[in-house]
Amino acid sequence: MSSLAIKRLESALHARHFDRTLLNRRAPGGRVSPTGWTPLDAALGGGWARGELSEVVGARSSGRTWLLQATLAAATRRGEVVALVDAMDRFDPRSAAAAGIDLARLLWIRGPALTAEHTRSTLLEAAVSKAVRAFDLVLRSGGFAVVALDLADIPPRIVGALPLATWMRIARVNADRDTSALLVGDAPMSRSAGGVSIRLAAVGVWTGATAQQRRLARLDLRADVVSARHGQGALQVGA
Amino acid sequence: MTLITCLVRSPSRPATPGALEAVARACSPRVVPWRDEAAVFDASGLDRAIGPPARIATEVMRLSAERGLHVRVGIAGVTTTAWLLAHAQPGISIAMPGREADALAPLPLETLKVMAVGPAAPIGLRVAPDLECLEILRRWGLSTLGDLARLPRGDLHARLGPDGVRLHQVASGEDECPLAPVDEVARYRERCELEWPIDGLEPLAFVVARLCESLEVRLERADRGAVVVTTRLRLVTRTSHERTLHMPAPMREPRVLRTLILLDLESHPPEAAIDIVEIDLEVAPGNVVAGALFDLTLPSPEDLATLVARLGALMGETRIGAPVLVETFDGRTRAIKAFKATKAIDAIGTIEAIDAIRANLPMPGWSLRRLPLPIAARVCVEQGRPVRVTPAARGLPGGPVKQCAGPWRSSGAWWTLDRRTWDRDEWDVELPGGVYRLARDRATGSWSIDAIVD
Numbered sequence: 001m002s003s004l005a006i007k008r009l010e011s012a013l014h015a016r017h018f019d020r021t022l023l024n025r026r027a028p029g030g031r032v033s034p035t036g037w038t039p040l041d042a043a044l045g046g047g048w049a050r051g052e053l054s055e056v057v058g059a060r061s062s063g064r065t066w067l068l069q070a071t072l073a074a075a076t077r078r079g080e081v082v083a084l085v086d087a088m089d090r091f092d093p094r095s096a097a098a099a100g101i102d103l104a105r106l107l108w109i110r111g112p113a114l115t116a117e118h119t120r121s122t123l124l125e126a127a128v129s130k131a132v133r134a135f136d137l138v139l140r141s142g143g144f145a146v147v148a149l150d151l152a153d154i155p156p157r158i159v160g161a162l163p164l165a166t167w168m169r170i171a172r173v174n175a176d177r178d179t180s181a182l183l184v185g186d187a188p189m190s191r192s193a194g195g196v197s198i199r200l201a202a203v204g205v206w207t208g209a210t211a212q213q214r215r216l217a218r219l220d221l222r223a224d225v226v227s228a229r230h231g232q233g234a235l236q237v238g239a
Numbered sequence: 240m241t242l243i244t245c246l247v248r249s250p251s252r253p254a255t256p257g258a259l260e261a262v263a264r265a266c267s268p269r270v271v272p273w274r275d276e277a278a279v280f281d282a283s284g285l286d287r288a289i290g291p292p293a294r295i296a297t298e299v300m301r302l303s304a305e306r307g308l309h310v311r312v313g314i315a316g317v318t319t320t321a322w323l324l325a326h327a328q329p330g331i332s333i334a335m336p337g338r339e340a341d342a343l344a345p346l347p348l349e350t351l352k353v354m355a356v357g358p359a360a361p362i363g364l365r366v367a368p369d370l371e372c373l374e375i376l377r378r379w380g381l382s383t384l385g386d387l388a389r390l391p392r393g394d395l396h397a398r399l400g401p402d403g404v405r406l407h408q409v410a411s412g413e414d415e416c417p418l419a420p421v422d423e424v425a426r427y428r429e430r431c432e433l434e435w436p437i438d439g440l441e442p443l444a445f446v447v448a449r450l451c452e453s454l455e456v457r458l459e460r461a462d463r464g465a466v467v468v469t470t471r472l473r474l475v476t477r478t479s480h481e482r483t484l485h486m487p488a489p490m491r492e493p494r495v496l497r498t499l500i501l502l503d504l505e506s507h508p509p510e511a512a513i514d515i516v517e518i519d520l521e522v523a524p525g526n527v528v529a530g531a532l533f534d535l536t537l538p539s540p541e542d543l544a545t546l547v548a549r550l551g552a553l554m555g556e557t558r559i560g561a562p563v564l565v566e567t568f569d570g571r572t573r574a575i576k577a578f579k580a581t582k583a584i585d586a587i588g589t590i591e592a593i594d595a596i597r598a599n600l601p602m603p604g605w606s607l608r609r610l611p612l613p614i615a616a617r618v619c620v621e622q623g624r625p626v627r628v629t630p631a632a633r634g635l636p637g638g639p640v641k642q643c644a645g646p647w648r649s650s651g652a653w654w655t656l657d658r659r660t661w662d663r664d665e666w667d668v669e670l671p672g673g674v675y676r677l678a679r680d681r682a683t684g685s686w687s688i689d690a691i692v693d
Contacts, residue, residue, distance in 0.1 A: 061673035065606040065693035081537055081580050088611075092690065093562040093573055095606040103562045107578045109550055110558040113611035115632065134550055141546040143538030143580070153608065153691070155634070178536055204674050204692075205604075206642045211624060215644040216667045216674065216692065218604025 033146050033180040036070030036100075043225050044196060047074075048146070048180035053171040055183040055190055058200035063221040064152050064184050066099070067200065071146055071182065073100035080145035083107040083138045087131035087151050088114060107144070109134050124158045132166060139174050139181055148182040156187040171195065199224040240336055242282040242292060242314060243418060244299060245321035248275070249309040249329070259310070260423075262303050269420035271318075277325070279318055281418055296331040315339050317414040319354070323384075326353040339412025344385025348376060351384070351406060369402050376406075384410040425461060427520035429454050436475045436512035440504055443513065447500050450518045451493035463522040464489025470500050473515035480509040487579060488540035489523045495541045502548040506556065537580045547578065568649045569661055571609065571689065605692050607676065613687035618677065625668055625677060630688055636672030643668040646679070667692065 034047035041047050048054050048071065058064045072082045073096075082105060084091060089110045097103060111127050128151065135149040151159055167183075167190035174181045183189055188197055202221045208214035246263060248254045260272040269281035285295050292314045303310045313325030316336030320343060324332035327350045334342030351373060381387055387410040395403040408415060429450040437443055447470075458464060466489050472480040482503050490496065500518070538546065550559045560575035614635060619627040629637040645666035652659040666677040674692035679685070 059673065061605075061692050063605065063693065065608055066604065069606050090608040090610065090691075091562065091573075092570075092607040092609045093564055094570055096562065097564055099606060103564065104579075106561055108560060108562045108575060109554055110575070111554065115610060115612045115614060130553060134553055137546060137549050137553070141538060141542050143536055143542060152693070204642065204669050206644065206669075208644070214642065216605065216642075216669075219674075219692070 031178060033071065034074045035067060036074035037067060037221075040067075040198070040223055040225075043223075047071075048182060048196065050145075050178050050180050051174060051176050052195035053167060053174055053181040053183065053190055054195035054197065055185065055188065056198045056200060057185050057188050058202075059186065060153070061202060061204070061219065062200040063202040063219045064200055065095075065150075066219065067198070067221070067223075068148055068150065068182065068184050069096050069099040069101060071180075072096070072106060072148065073102075075145040076100075076102035076105040078145070079105075081105045081107065081143065082146040083109065083144045083148070085109045085111070085131050085135045085138065085147075085149045087111040087127055087149065088153055090150070090153065107138070109138070121158060124154060125161055128154060128158055128162065132162065132170075135181075136170055136173060139170065139177070139179060142177055142179065144179050146180045146182060148184060151183065151185040151189070153186065156185070159185060159187075159189055197226045199226060240283065240286065241316050242286065242295070242336065243279060243316065243318050243321045244282040244295065245277060245279045245313040245318075245325040246299065246303065247277045247311045247313070247325040249311065252309040254308055255306075258306055258308055259303075262299065262306060262308065262310075264423060265302060266299060269418065270423075271418060271421050277322070279322065279418065281420065282314065292333045292335070293331070296333060300331065315342065315412070317412055318418050319409045319414055320412045323350055323353065323409070326350070334412065340385075340388050340410070343410060343412055344383060344388065346384045348373060348381055348383060348387065351409065354409060372399055372402050372406065375399065388412075425457075425463075425522075427454055427457060427463070427465070427522055428517065430515065430517040432515050433513065436514050438512040440501055440508070443504070443516070444497065444501055446516050447518070448493065448497045450516065451496045451500075454496070454518065454520060455491050455493040458491040458520070458522065458525075461522075462525045464491045464525045465496065465520040466523045467521035468496060468500060469519040469521075470504070471515075471517040471519065472509050472513045473517075474509055474511040475514055476511045478511075480513075482507055486540075487544050489525055490541050490544070491525070492541055495545055498545050499548050502545075502552045506552050540580075543578075543580055568651055570607075570649075570665075573609070605674075608691040608693050610688060610690060613678070613689050616677065616686045616688050618679070618686040625666055625686075628668060628670055628675075628677065628686075628688075635675075635688065636670060638671040641669040641671070645677075648681075650681075665689070 031050045032044070032046035032048060033050060034041050035044065056064050056067055072084065075082045077100060084106060086108060089112065091108060093103060096106070111131050114123060114127055131149060131151065135147065138144060138147045170181065171190070200221060200223050202219040205217045205220050206214055207217045244266070246259055248259060254275050256275050259275060259278045260270065263270040263272065263278035263280040266285065267280040267282060271279045282295055286292065289295050289298055296312045296314055299312050300310065311325045311329055313321040313323070313332045315321040315324060315334035317339055320334050320339040323343060323346065324334060327346050332342070376387060387407060390407065392404060392407050395407050405415065431446050431450060433446070437446070466486050468484045468486065470482045474480055484499055484503055547559055559578070561578040563574045563576050565572045565574050615631040616637070617629040618625045625640050625643055627639050643666055646664035648664050650662035652661060662681045664679045664681060668675055668677055675688050676690040676692065678687050678689045
């Protein structure tokens with residue numbers, strides 16, 4: 001009797017598209033977009049789920065941009081097209097090319113050239129609002145394998161000033177589409193909208209015995225995977 | 240019996256654009272229009288339906304008069320003769336087939352100047368007589384086309400070359416080649432004159448939608464798609480506001496066309512209320528694409544054009560596109576180009592291109608986040624290396640330098656003697672709050688934070 005009631009409740013939630021956030025459910029054989037980082041792909045069951053809104057968060061130099069570019073590179077190498085909404089115009093094409101992104105397959109939407117560290121809150125809020133609208137437009141258009149919104153380096157209080165339903169609405173827009181929607185930021189934004197949330201931390205690895213030989217070799221990444229699907233406990237992935 | 244008819248607009252009366260051609264096409268499907276000044280058509284067979292050439296000419300004159308045109312009509316068995324007669328004499332001129340030379344004989348030699356219609360003229364009329372050649376003929380004592388036709392052609396060739404022969408052929412009533420008719424050019428243009436001027440894009444949307452829908456019907460019937468869309472708005476100030484859109488692929492979906500036009504007008508609005516709306520399309524054969532089972536899903540050209548237009552209206556037209564690598568040692572330089580969703584089948588070539596790029600660039604385990612406006616910083620230097628950084632911006636943490644690598648020196652554009660010149664040392668430094676790329680301008684000695692390693 002109780003199982004019947006649970007099934008009814010689940011179907012009611014499914015009918016209202018709330019099952020993604022409340023239930024530990026993932027469609028079997030659902031399509032994914034590989035992240036381009038093998039340990040993380042293994043932890044996520046292949047990569048970012050399509051039709052969901054996932055996020056990568058972390059402090060500066062935690063490898064957020066590297067993971068974003070690795071994801072975009074993996075998609076463009078398969079011949080798919082991707083889009084990046086660059087809220088603060090901080091995308092570096094050279095780094096992207098070095099990461100393996102086919103730049104011709106990347107739709108780059110550049111926000112205003114602001115310095116978040118200098119700019120007044122009102123301007124930043126306007127830039128974030130525009131970026132979210134652009135993100136929404138690209139997702140609605142369809143046909144992109146990965147659509148990312150880069151809100152990194154924007155103070156969390158500015159992102160937090162967005163209406164509460166923003167991410168839920170965007171997650172609904174992307175539901176059942178063949179697109180992985182990805183947010184990149186300093187702090188968690190859309191955890192309630194379903195999808196996967198990755199918290200990154202990194203340590204710089206420097207090589208060279210002398211001062212003249214020293215160079216930054218790589219960032220040693222560590223990812224905490226937190227999501228509705230992995231609700232039992234956070235997974236940790238190391239480089 | 241071949242009958243060629245030439246219609247020429249009276250020099251003193253202007254003609255409505257396309258009106259002469261319309262008269263010609265009403266008489267025959269084989270028409271050669273020439274600007275809005277003349278039209279030649281093949282009237283062969285009309286004699287069975289209408290009567291002798293004189294009746295045909297009268298009917299053509301009547302048809303022209305009904306359309307408000309004042310024309311001259313020339314009829315002959317060859318194109319050049321009909322052309323010459325219509326240009327040389329007002330009213331109706333007729334040369335019965337086989338007797339063209341007789342009809343041309345009394346015309347003055349200067350009549351040949353009307354053959355100078357230029358290289359863009361229809362085939363058969365590209366005579367372009369050399370004026371020096373005409374002067375020589377005049378010095379020989381010739382005054383009419385009959386005089387010219389009586390000269391031996393071989394001797395004329397010996398003295399004047401091919402130009403002389405061609406003029407002799409024209410004067411003798413001979414064509415170099417038969418009439419080459421030109422197909423009617425379908426014009427995809429819709430126009431709406433408004434009873435009351437409209438101000439603002441919202442009411443304009445209804446008008447544009449209606450025009451696009453009627454254009455779509457015609458485009459679909461002809462299996463054509465619009466590649467260039469020109470929107471002309473006649474304003475109440477008697478000025479015209481014109482916008483041209485280039486489509487990434489032939490398209491005819493009215494909803495897409497309407498959206499693109501309106502988004503463009505939203506970015507470039509007219510200065511006053513609108514009296515007349517006109518949409519003019521340049522078309523190309525329709526873009527028929529059969530979907531394949533194993534192809535990757537890419538945005539369709541229509542969706543992509545709409546998306547880019549919407550994004551352009553939101554973020555600015557110059558802020559949307561695909562990034563490109565600029566061939567310079569200045570890592571701060573960034574550029575963008577128009578984005579096109581290429582087919583997945585190109586992926587193999589693209590992967591090779593990526594591998595080539597990767598072979599030439601360092602493969603870091605990190606990426607850079609460029610600061611579009613570098614942040615100034617105060618840097619303490621000991622033994623030539625930065626040891627403490629204090630950024631001018633509050634949001635960026637400073638502090639003692641834990642690790643640093645550099646300097647990497649680069650300079651360029653010094654030959655331009657303008658602001659593009661750069662000469663700098665770059666450092667990667669690890670601070671308590673992250674890893675940054677610092678730059679020191681060697682000319683001024685000032686430091687700045689250029690990028691964040693992430």
